[in-house]
Amino acid sequence: MKSSFAVGSESSALAQRSSKAIMSHTRLLLLLCSLAGSTWSKAASTNPRLKLSFSELKARHGLRTHELEHSCCYDTLLLDEERGCLFVGGKNHLASLSLDNISKQDKKIYWPAPVEWREECNWAGKDINAECMNFIKILHLYNRTHLYACGTGAFHPTCAFVEVGQRMEDPVFKLDPAATEDGKGKSPYDPRHVAASVLVGEELYSGVATDLMGRDFTIFRSLGPRPSIRTEQHDSRWLNEPKFVDVFWIPESENPDDDKIYFFFRETAVEGQQGLGKSSFARIGQICRNDMGGQRSLVNKWTTFLKARLVCSVPGSDGSDTYFDELRDVFLLQTKDKRNPLLYAVFSTSSSVFKGSAVCLYTMHDIRRAFLGPFAHKEGPNYQWVSYQSRVPYPRPGMCPSKTFGTFSSTKDFPDDVIQFARNHPLMYNPVLPHGQRPVFLQTNVDHTFTRIAVDRVTAADGHYDVLFIGTDVGTVLKVISVHKESWQNMEELLLEDLQVFKYLSTGNLLCVLQQSCLCTRDHAHDSSPVTSMQISSKRQQLYLGSRTSISQLPLHRCGIYGKACAECCLARDPYCAWDGTTCTRYMPNTKRRFRRQDVRNGDPNMLCSEDPHRSSVLEKKLYGVEGSSTFLECVPKSLQAQVVWTYQKASDTPKKEVQLDERVVKTDRGILIRSVLHKDTGLYHCHATEHGFTQSLLRLSLEVIGAQQADSLSYSWEEEPSEPASHKLWYRDFLQLVDHPNLSTVDQLCQQLWSRKSHQPKKKPPLPPPLSVKAKNHKWKHLEEKRKARSRRTHEVPRAERGPRSAAVW
Numbered sequence: 001m002k003s004s005f006a007v008g009s010e011s012s013a014l015a016q017r018s019s020k021a022i023m024s025h026t027r028l029l030l031l032l033c034s035l036a037g038s039t040w041s042k043a044a045s046t047n048p049r050l051k052l053s054f055s056e057l058k059a060r061h062g063l064r065t066h067e068l069e070h071s072c073c074y075d076t077l078l079l080d081e082e083r084g085c086l087f088v089g090g091k092n093h094l095a096s097l098s099l100d101n102i103s104k105q106d107k108k109i110y111w112p113a114p115v116e117w118r119e120e121c122n123w124a125g126k127d128i129n130a131e132c133m134n135f136i137k138i139l140h141l142y143n144r145t146h147l148y149a150c151g152t153g154a155f156h157p158t159c160a161f162v163e164v165g166q167r168m169e170d171p172v173f174k175l176d177p178a179a180t181e182d183g184k185g186k187s188p189y190d191p192r193h194v195a196a197s198v199l200v201g202e203e204l205y206s207g208v209a210t211d212l213m214g215r216d217f218t219i220f221r222s223l224g225p226r227p228s229i230r231t232e233q234h235d236s237r238w239l240n241e242p243k244f245v246d247v248f249w250i251p252e253s254e255n256p257d258d259d260k261i262y263f264f265f266r267e268t269a270v271e272g273q274q275g276l277g278k279s280s281f282a283r284i285g286q287i288c289r290n291d292m293g294g295q296r297s298l299v300n301k302w303t304t305f306l307k308a309r310l311v312c313s314v315p316g317s318d319g320s321d322t323y324f325d326e327l328r329d330v331f332l333l334q335t336k337d338k339r340n341p342l343l344y345a346v347f348s349t350s351s352s353v354f355k356g357s358a359v360c361l362y363t364m365h366d367i368r369r370a371f372l373g374p375f376a377h378k379e380g381p382n383y384q385w386v387s388y389q390s391r392v393p394y395p396r397p398g399m400c401p402s403k404t405f406g407t408f409s410s411t412k413d414f415p416d417d418v419i420q421f422a423r424n425h426p427l428m429y430n431p432v433l434p435h436g437q438r439p440v441f442l443q444t445n446v447d448h449t450f451t452r453i454a455v456d457r458v459t460a461a462d463g464h465y466d467v468l469f470i471g472t473d474v475g476t477v478l479k480v481i482s483v484h485k486e487s488w489q490n491m492e493e494l495l496l497e498d499l500q501v502f503k504y505l506s507t508g509n510l511l512c513v514l515q516q517s518c519l520c521t522r523d524h525a526h527d528s529s530p531v532t533s534m535q536i537s538s539k540r541q542q543l544y545l546g547s548r549t550s551i552s553q554l555p556l557h558r559c560g561i562y563g564k565a566c567a568e569c570c571l572a573r574d575p576y577c578a579w580d581g582t583t584c585t586r587y588m589p590n591t592k593r594r595f596r597r598q599d600v601r602n603g604d605p606n607m608l609c610s611e612d613p614h615r616s617s618v619l620e621k622k623l624y625g626v627e628g629s630s631t632f633l634e635c636v637p638k639s640l641q642a643q644v645v646w647t648y649q650k651a652s653d654t655p656k657k658e659v660q661l662d663e664r665v666v667k668t669d670r671g672i673l674i675r676s677v678l679h680k681d682t683g684l685y686h687c688h689a690t691e692h693g694f695t696q697s698l699l700r701l702s703l704e705v706i707g708a709q710q711a712d713s714l715s716y717s718w719e720e721e722p723s724e725p726a727s728h729k730l731w732y733r734d735f736l737q738l739v740d741h742p743n744l745s746t747v748d749q750l751c752q753q754l755w756s757r758k759s760h761q762p763k764k765k766p767p768l769p770p771p772l773s774v775k776a777k778n779h780k781w782k783h784l785e786e787k788r789k790a791r792s793r794r795t796h797e798v799p800r801a802e803r804g805p806r807s808a809a810v811w
């Protein structure tokens with residue numbers, strides 16, 4: 001949990017005192033690292049530049065949500081650009097939503113499991129209300145009029161064709177429950193499992209468990225006119241407790257006979273080191289689309305199945321590599337060449353000691369090279385896995401029968417030694433390494449794990465950027481780019497945004513300074529469901545997300561949020577956004593407008609923004625401090641990556657100097673706390689934000705210090721017009737009143753109430769924007785309430801003027 005301003009302020013003050021030294025030290029380190037050929041700034045990859053809460057996104061940035069009645073668990077999303085539909089699969093329901101606005105009225109199909117199946121499921125020991133339902137796991141576009149859908153059917157997998165109109169406006173959306181078919185080998189039995197599948201032509205390729213107990217896993221081809229084909233059963237060399245993640249159909253040449261299907265999964269490694277327990281490896285598996293199985297052996301089994309380890313690792317400090325082996329999701333980014341898409345994969349670690357997630361990028365070139373490399377071979381149970389050095393039979397296993405590479409027209413014609421070799425050598429010796437030999441994005445020691453990824457290729461003024469949208473298990477989406485400096489080895493990861501796309505169930509965090517005033521703050525507590533599905537529409541510039549609780553839609557960019565000055569727009573380094581002379585707006589590469597300023601690579605406003613970069617309006621405020629009491633000078637930069645520097649001057653014509661921090665004057669994340677205000681503190685305080693070598697003024701605050709007695713006589717008038725001293729502070733009395741309000745049960749509501757009250761006050765400058773997000777855990781709130789009781793007792797006993805020097809005790 002990130003602290004609000006008071007907690008840990010001592011150490012924060014210390015940290016700030018030495019921050020200058022640290023800054024220059026970091027620069028030096030970065031320089032050294034870049035010379036050594038590998039840099040990534042840990043700070044940059046854990047602190048987002050901008051963090052937006054669910055309520056802000058919803059109120060101001062076009063976040064839309066949808067929930068189906070009596071449903072949940074939106075694991076399956078299918079994007080249909082032509083019809084303009086988002087098809088959604090959840091518990092017992094299918095829905096068709098508008099891609100333009102998913103909140104609009106939906107078309108729904110209720111598709112429950114029959115009662116007898118639910119009873120059987122219950123007899124098998126499963127929970128009738130939680131598990132014995134039909135969870136939709138598969139949705140594909142089948143033909144111009146139909147979708148193909150499969151669900152768990154209360155541990156009785158079932159599939160059906162769903163009739164959809166040709167266009168969004170067509171009212172058809174129906175499923176004939178009488179015409180359902182067996183979904184074994186297509187959908188998982190267990191709602192907690194996922195199935196990976198792809199529909200190619202009329203055939204479905206799926207990776208799934210084919211039994212109730214979830215022990216027999218297979219890569220399976222079904223539907224269509226050809227006989228079904230699967231992997232060898234009960235052979236741990238082929239598949240070993242796999243968890244399938246994704247499947248893609250990727251052409252290999254102009255000849256469709258060379259087309260391959262690639263499966264991404266993780267499994268228990270057979271070749272893992274003995275004595276170290278089970279280790280999980282990420283895998284990529286391949287099969288040929290025209291595989292018909294063997295003639296005498298491997299009948300109706302794959303003869304072209306091969307798999308390789310997918311590596312995503314970073315060098316550790318002790319010289320050994322840290323591997324990210326828990327593959328979570330893969331996104332295929334199409335390029336101009338259909339045969340060579342890019343594959344972005346997200347991983348987490350399986351280690352309980354080291355927590356982290358990473359994104360690695362793979363090219364088809366590297367994948368194909370691994371499958372053309374040596375086979376892994378094990379002579380017998382007591383032998384090690386080695387690289388197979390003897391003669392490999394012809395045609396080489398893994399090659400598709402085609403005119404391109406050979407003379408065989410069907411796998412049924414393959415010689416017996418080829419089939420035997422294929423059966424015994426499904427594993428390649430060399431792994432597939434990521435492009436650049438390292439992750440493109442990495443986070444360690446954070447309280448979340450990556451779960452999903454979608455990527456958008458964006459044209460900016462200085463080149464292409466692949467913008468990564470990474471879903472997490474705490475209901476957030478991270479928007480990330482990596483900027484390559486001179487080479488792949490030297491790159492900078494930018495965490496542009498951290499977006500809370502699903503509601504959290506937590507509350508605000510309220511902090512009371514003495515018995516005088518309270519402040520709504522935020523922390524990092526998340527309590528929201530994991531992102532379980534994600535689709536992106538580049539055409540509509542929207543992201544669609546599913547979780548257990550809800551479906552969300554979010555625009556890919558919000559350029560206006562970066563500010564009202566060229567420098568702010570430029571510092572954002574968002575490839576979607578550029579300064580057009582008056583505002584920060586969507587960058588369109590082909591428009592011939594003179595005033596398009598963007599610098600994603602360097603983010604240097606000094607070069608780009610010729611107009612006075614300091615022109616951006618500086619907020620001015622006046623604050624009263626009561627002598628002997630504490631006061632808080634709040635200043636939160638928009639960018640969480642900016643460094644804040646405070647300067648002070650006695651009067652507007654005296655020189656500015658940096659604010660001296662000590663025991664009494666403490667710098668926090670949200671501003672400066674003066675613990676016991678003295679008369680000499682009177683003066684002008686300037687808050688400046690420095691980012692990427694560029695400094696801008698954010699706030700000019702004039703502090704006036706008044707005597708304690710004077711304050712008491714003034715307090716009446718403040719209560720009538722309490723806004724001036726600190727526009728979104730809440731007087732302690734008001735706080736008590738609000739807390740006792742029967743309708744406000746959470747601090748979140750309380751803060752909302754407070755802000756809306758302040759903003760409705762007449763004849764006032766607009767208040768500062770509220771803190772970016774407000775939440776805290778329930779227990780925290782209870783704790784606060786206890787304190788409140790204690791304090792309110794004290795409030796009655798202790799006269800108001802006596803509050804000053806005790807401040808330290810409160811913290």
Ligand SMILES: *[C@@H]1O[C@H](CO)[C@@H](O)[C@H](O)[C@H]1NC(C)=O
Pocket residue numbers: 064101102103104105
């Ligand atoms: C989206 O649809 C909802 C429900 O019909 C509506 O309230 C909302 O205004 C729509 N939003 C936009 C941007 O059209």
Ligand SMILES: *[C@@H]1O[C@H](CO)[C@@H](O)[C@H](O)[C@H]1NC(C)=O
Pocket residue numbers: 142143144145146161
């Ligand atoms: C699509 O497939 C369904 C199910 O096989 C079939 O009934 C329908 O006629 C097909 N539609 C077209 C346009 O081929």
Ligand SMILES: *[C@@H]1O[C@H](CO)[C@@H](O)[C@H](O)[C@H]1NC(C)=O
Pocket residue numbers: 743
């Ligand atoms: C409190 O909530 C109740 C029911 O939700 C409502 O009728 C009442 O008007 C609310 N009172 C205030 C003061 O908002």
